[in-house]
Amino acid sequence: xxxxxxxxxxxxxxxxxxxxxxxxxxxxxxxxxxxxxxxxxxxxxxxxxxxxxxxxxxxxxxxxxxxxxxxxxxxxxxxxxxxxxxxxxxxxxxxxxxxxxxxxxxxxxxxxxxxxxxxxxxxxxxxxxxxxxxxxxxxxxxxxxxxxxxxxxxxxxxxxxxxxxxxxxxxxxxxxxxxxxxxxxxxxxxxxxxxxxxxxxxxxxxxxxxxxxxxxxxxxxxxxxxxxxxxxxxxxxxxxxxxxxxxxxxxxxxxxxxxxxxxxxxxxxxxxxxxxxxxxxxxxxxxxxxxxxxxxxxxxxxxxxxxxxxx
Numbered sequence: 001x002x003x004x005x006x007x008x009x010x011x012x013x014x015x016x017x018x019x020x021x022x023x024x025x026x027x028x029x030x031x032x033x034x035x036x037x038x039x040x041x042x043x044x045x046x047x048x049x050x051x052x053x054x055x056x057x058x059x060x061x062x063x064x065x066x067x068x069x070x071x072x073x074x075x076x077x078x079x080x081x082x083x084x085x086x087x088x089x090x091x092x093x094x095x096x097x098x099x100x101x102x103x104x105x106x107x108x109x110x111x112x113x114x115x116x117x118x119x120x121x122x123x124x125x126x127x128x129x130x131x132x133x134x135x136x137x138x139x140x141x142x143x144x145x146x147x148x149x150x151x152x153x154x155x156x157x158x159x160x161x162x163x164x165x166x167x168x169x170x171x172x173x174x175x176x177x178x179x180x181x182x183x184x185x186x187x188x189x190x191x192x193x194x195x196x197x198x199x200x201x202x203x204x205x206x207x208x209x210x211x212x213x214x215x216x217x218x219x220x221x222x223x224x225x226x227x228x229x230x231x232x233x234x235x236x237x238x239x240x241x242x243x244x245x246x247x248x249x250x251x252x253x254x255x256x257x258x259x260x261x262x263x264x265x266x267x268x269x270x271x272x273x274x275x276x277x278x279x280x281x282x283x284x285x286x287x288x289x290x291x292x293x294x295x296x297x298x299x300x301x302x303x304x305x306x307x308x309x310x311x
Contacts, residue, residue, distance in 0.1 A: 125252075149239065161179045
């Protein structure tokens, strides 16, 4: 069982209040920060140090320990990001005079491209029949699931963003949806024809059959309540499993970004659609564009495939 000293608990309390009040982060994001920092605090106890007097070698040791316990690259990257944010806060708050995360960079092999689906795999998932339902309620649920899949892939939404969309946020006639992302930051995301058609049918023939009372949320359960993130994950897992692939909502989001880059979209556009605050987060897709460019060159340049002749 982890132990967090009273001094660390005090500084963590100040930081989480800062995240909620000044940064406007959601409770889920604040809790993720808190868990990561408590884990680091527990690691520091072995060296009899607290969060406020951690050293660079403590941070490196913590990251090494994570890898030793088979943590995946994105998890380690997230925890390092949490530490950086925390120590920037302490510097600004004059709690410390030296940042122990300074100049600790993620090795290149840590910056991995998220898993994505091939275009035909996405097509198979989205082409699931919407006519197999035996009654009106079952049909309504199928229409809802089809619309959610189109939103996850077509608009590259995070699960938390999807379940948070209100009816009034959808502007089908204008072809966009208003999304509230991390830190309650709003962005406008365009909707393609497929997503518009799926949403239109769900709103006309699906959602009214699920309503029991009033709900401001776009996507609701069979009893008219707001969907949970877990329900969405289960639906995507079930749908992808039916076509022979185990996917997640994140994979659909990353597939959208990957396919856009492959089709020539610039990173700034992809950044805006994904809702990334920093372009560096979107730059993981750079090598997708380079790989695609190389493939196109090999296929179309007249001298790209000429075999070398021996002298």
